[in-house]
Amino acid sequence: MRIAVLGGDGYCGWATALYLSKKGNSVAIFDSFARRQWDYELGVQTLTPIRALPERLKAWKRLTGNPIELFVGDMIDYESLAFAIKEFEPEAVVHFAEQRSAPYSMIDRRHAVFTQVNNVAGTLNLLFALRELRPDCHLIKLGTMGEYGTPNIDIEEGYITIEHNGRRDVLPYPKQAGSFYHLSKVHDSHNIMFTCKTWGLRATDLNQGVVYGTVSDESALDEALINRFDYDEVFGTALNRFCAEAAVGHPLTVYGKGGQTRGFLDIRDTIRCVEIACLHPAERGEFRVFNQFTEQFTVLDLARMVQTAAGKLGLKAEIDHLPDPRVEAEAHYYNAKNSKLIDLGLQPHFLSDALLDSLINIAIAYRDRIDSSLFMPQVNWRNPTNDRRHGLGKVADASLMPSEA
Numbered sequence: 001m002r003i004a005v006l007g008g009d010g011y012c013g014w015a016t017a018l019y020l021s022k023k024g025n026s027v028a029i030f031d032s033f034a035r036r037q038w039d040y041e042l043g044v045q046t047l048t049p050i051r052a053l054p055e056r057l058k059a060w061k062r063l064t065g066n067p068i069e070l071f072v073g074d075m076i077d078y079e080s081l082a083f084a085i086k087e088f089e090p091e092a093v094v095h096f097a098e099q100r101s102a103p104y105s106m107i108d109r110r111h112a113v114f115t116q117v118n119n120v121a122g123t124l125n126l127l128f129a130l131r132e133l134r135p136d137c138h139l140i141k142l143g144t145m146g147e148y149g150t151p152n153i154d155i156e157e158g159y160i161t162i163e164h165n166g167r168r169d170v171l172p173y174p175k176q177a178g179s180f181y182h183l184s185k186v187h188d189s190h191n192i193m194f195t196c197k198t199w200g201l202r203a204t205d206l207n208q209g210v211v212y213g214t215v216s217d218e219s220a221l222d223e224a225l226i227n228r229f230d231y232d233e234v235f236g237t238a239l240n241r242f243c244a245e246a247a248v249g250h251p252l253t254v255y256g257k258g259g260q261t262r263g264f265l266d267i268r269d270t271i272r273c274v275e276i277a278c279l280h281p282a283e284r285g286e287f288r289v290f291n292q293f294t295e296q297f298t299v300l301d302l303a304r305m306v307q308t309a310a311g312k313l314g315l316k317a318e319i320d321h322l323p324d325p326r327v328e329a330e331a332h333y334y335n336a337k338n339s340k341l342i343d344l345g346l347q348p349h350f351l352s353d354a355l356l357d358s359l360i361n362i363a364i365a366y367r368d369r370i371d372s373s374l375f376m377p378q379v380n381w382r383n384p385t386n387d388r389r390h391g392l393g394k395v396a397d398a399s400l401m402p403s404e405a
């Protein structure tokens with residue numbers, strides 16, 4: 001297939017682009033390198049030293065003989081996006097290209113507005129480009145489990161059957177997102193559903209849980225292909241952060257009681273889920289939702305697992321319960337369905353001792369690059385303000401930041 005990976009320079013996108021290329025698909029990456037600029041803005045860097053994208057792509061071609069095409073452009077710039085779609089003529093578009101950090105979106109007004117414009121308007125541009133240029137192309141959009149929030153009933157996959165006053169209907173599952181970022185995904189879902197109905201587009205919304213791990217078979221081929229491993233308070237996610245914290249003897253930063261339950265998955269399952277969606281496209285006019293996670297854990301469960309694994313490696317990892325900087329339930333009911341991808345053939349990589357060991361060992365290997373001051377949370381949901389160490393108020397427009405590319 002001809003598959004365009006939007007956001008292919010990022011964590012999930014890079015691993016996915018390599019995997020789909022290895023499987024014999026023609027792959028193109030579209031990216032603005034915005035994420036590398038946000039790292040500069042925040043003064044953070046991935047634990048693993050990722051190379052510039054052209055260098056990564058050269059290494060991939062040298063090692064496998066498979067070229068991956070590159071289109072440098074911004075989702076917000078319709079012309080550059082439309083150019084890529086027109087030139088590459090994809091049969092499937094996998095859309096990862098969004099600002100994906102909840103804390104980033106809660107820094108201040110500017111970052112909230114930026115996140116929603118980048119994500120919602122970028123996706124809207126894509127929908128118009130597909131309608132105009134590739135109406136039969138299958139859109140595979142990365143959504144998030146966080147769109148649902150933590151309701152006191154089971155979470156279905158996108159839709160719920162409701163009986164009301166003696167009548168019955170199948171309706172979109174209620175959304176109770178917990179940050180301006182998560183809300184941007186809710187807005188995207190509504191826009192995509194509307195355009196499937198109105199213009200006959202075909203789309204799969206992958207409501208993904210928190211991803212962990214950094215290694216896939218493809219990225220392990222060469223140091224030049226290494227993937228991101230974010231551990232800072234803004235872009236680092238729970239399990240990856242705990243492993244980096246354990247590697248340098250920093251207490252594991254559990255927010256509040258740690259009873260927050262979420263769906264999690266290994267990055268190797270992210271790429272497989274996307275492949276499954278590509279191989280089983282939605283029908284024209286269909287807006288399909290799959291919940292993309294393999295296991296549920298509380299944050300405290302994860303911290304305890306990392307503590308045990310670190311102990312076996314001779315590291316002492318204490319667990320700290322910090323005041324929760326977010327507004328979220330710290331103990332709650334959570335039971336989310338995730339059978340649709342399994343029914344289509346997903347064989348999950350469950351979180352194992354071996355994986356925990358390997359993650360902690362990667363963190364140990366690169367521990368000289370860890371800046372421990374980046375572990376403690378500073379973005380506060382209750383009090384968004386730019387008066388902080390990030391110096392975020394100094395740049396009027398993130399697009400003016402220098403690009404590494």
Ligand code: NAD
Nearest residue numbers: 007009010011012032034035074075097098100142208211
């Ligand atoms: P990432 O920040 O590592 O990668 C995102 C990529 O998109 C970056 O390379 C960035 O430069 C690019 N991008 C962002 N805005 C762009 C724009 N306007 N134009 C062009 N390129 C742009 O993020 P990730 O962790 O790989 O996440 C990818 C997607 O998966 C996101 O949509 C995210 O919401 C979703 N997701 C991620 C996780 C996770 O745990 N990482 C979990 C659930 C869902």
Ligand code: USQ
Nearest residue numbers: 100101102144145146208209210237238253254255260299
């Ligand atoms: N948490 C801690 N300590 C930490 C970091 C996080 O206790 O050091 C807690 C948070 O308070 C939250 C949970 O862990 O309750 C998850 O936080 P996270 O930062 O790991 O993940 P989140 O902000 O939810 O966002 C990540 C990705 C996002 C994706 C989402 C999937 O950054 O792109 O959409 O996971 S989901 O969580 O299902 O919404």
